[in-house]
Amino acid sequence: MTNKGLLLVVSGPSGAGKGTVCSRLLSRHSDIFLSISATTRAPREGEVDGKNYFFLTEKEFKDKIDNDGFIEWACFCENYYGTPKDVVEKMLNDGKDVILEIEVQGAMQVKSEYPEAVFIFVIPPSLDVLKQRLTGRGTETEEVIEKRLETAKWELSNAVKYNYILINDDLDNAVNKLESIILSEKMRTARNCELIESFIKN
Amino acid sequence: MTNKGLLLVVSGPSGAGKGTVCSRLLSRHSDIFLSISATTRAPREGEVDGKNYFFLTEKEFKDKIDNDGFIEWACFCENYYGTPKDVVEKMLNDGKDVILEIEVQGAMQVKSEYPEAVFIFVIPPSLDVLKQRLTGRGTETEEVIEKRLETAKWELSNAVKYNYILINDDLDNAVNKLESIILSEKMRTARNCELIESFIKN
Numbered sequence: 001m002t003n004k005g006l007l008l009v010v011s012g013p014s015g016a017g018k019g020t021v022c023s024r025l026l027s028r029h030s031d032i033f034l035s036i037s038a039t040t041r042a043p044r045e046g047e048v049d050g051k052n053y054f055f056l057t058e059k060e061f062k063d064k065i066d067n068d069g070f071i072e073w074a075c076f077c078e079n080y081y082g083t084p085k086d087v088v089e090k091m092l093n094d095g096k097d098v099i100l101e102i103e104v105q106g107a108m109q110v111k112s113e114y115p116e117a118v119f120i121f122v123i124p125p126s127l128d129v130l131k132q133r134l135t136g137r138g139t140e141t142e143e144v145i146e147k148r149l150e151t152a153k154w155e156l157s158n159a160v161k162y163n164y165i166l167i168n169d170d171l172d173n174a175v176n177k178l179e180s181i182i183l184s185e186k187m188r189t190a191r192n193c194e195l196i197e198s199f200i201k202n
Numbered sequence: 203m204t205n206k207g208l209l210l211v212v213s214g215p216s217g218a219g220k221g222t223v224c225s226r227l228l229s230r231h232s233d234i235f236l237s238i239s240a241t242t243r244a245p246r247e248g249e250v251d252g253k254n255y256f257f258l259t260e261k262e263f264k265d266k267i268d269n270d271g272f273i274e275w276a277c278f279c280e281n282y283y284g285t286p287k288d289v290v291e292k293m294l295n296d297g298k299d300v301i302l303e304i305e306v307q308g309a310m311q312v313k314s315e316y317p318e319a320v321f322i323f324v325i326p327p328s329l330d331v332l333k334q335r336l337t338g339r340g341t342e343t344e345e346v347i348e349k350r351l352e353t354a355k356w357e358l359s360n361a362v363k364y365n366y367i368l369i370n371d372d373l374d375n376a377v378n379k380l381e382s383i384i385l386s387e388k389m390r391t392a393r394n395c396e397l398i399e400s401f402i403k404n
Contacts, residue, residue: 165394180382
């Protein structure tokens with residue numbers, strides 16, 4: 001297990017800034033990779049197959065489901081989204097760390113198959129900040145904002161299923177903390193058994 | 203639990219350099235404390251009561267054992283050594299992080315009573331380095347060195363009971379890694395339940 005990469009699962013409510021934290025982390029580390037999702041929705045202008053998403057037909061997607069080809073998948077707004085297993089496993093086996101930036105439901109699917117993955121839940125520094133960020137530019141109705149807050153609270157109620165709570169107070173600080181999680185997870189005993197064995201056996 | 207300090211238990215074979223790593227960590231952080239052991243052995247020249255050790259009489263020590271006053275204790279070479287519970291618990295309750303630099307047997311006593319403590323096992327970068335360090339200045343007999351190596355191997359065989367394996371390759375690097383462990387442990391979900399609750403309830 002020693003040389004296998006870490007599988008990092010990052011979730012958090014909308015407005016927590018998980019995407020920005022992950023992007024900044026990737027810009028610092030060329031040996032950490034963001035998993036690219038597959039989807040059946042049509043590419044938007046400028047989106048590139050294999051870069052933004054793997055664009056699949058519904059038949060291709062369903063065949064992949066049948067062949068256990070996804071780490072997790074879901075259907076939102078009549079489109080399928082999923083994390084292709086083959087790409088991620090190849091990277092992990094090559095010793096590369098892989099980040100899945102996914103929703104809570106998807107994360108729980110990952111947990112059942114990859115219990116050794118590291119689950120990180122990103123939250124804003126306070127409820128007030130969350131509310132501010134969910135309010136957006138002030139163009140949304142009260143009803144929309146209330147709905148977003150309810151969704152955020154449901155997501156937060158699932159945070160206890162994650163290993164770490166990462167408070168995104170300041171971007172660089174949050175990325176430093178994420179780096180600490182990665183560094184310390186690599187030191188976890190379960191990931192260093194072979195090393196210990198090598199000391200004892202020789 | 204949010205505001206309680208971390209209890210860090212650091213062990214490792216002789217020659218791993220755990221003492222140096224802990225000292226350097228303490229020099230960087232005035233809010234992390236090294237627990238002072240109690241002992242019944244006589245003070246050596248220059249040793250100060252309450253600084254190097256708490257020097258107790260055998261009666262005082264045994265009374266403290268009877269009153270559940272130690273986190274862990276042991277008897278080596280006819281002298282008692284132990285970690286006083288009251289001092290450590292006060293610091294933890296005050297939100298201070300406390301390091302216990304103790305032997306494997308002591309660490310396992312701590313684990314049964316403080317399962318939330320963070321157990322860190324320090325090892326040298328390789329078996330060769332360990333052998334070199336155990337050889338010392340070349341003044342010891344083969345037999346003594348062999349005995350030390352056997353002890354080290356027994357200690358290493360217990361490393362799997364710890365949470366983290368910290369390779370002491372370079373002092374500053376090792377201290378950085380120890381800092382990462384502390385930082386990431388503070389982010390562990392079990393230590394942030396109240397925070398999550400505060401988001402959901404409001």
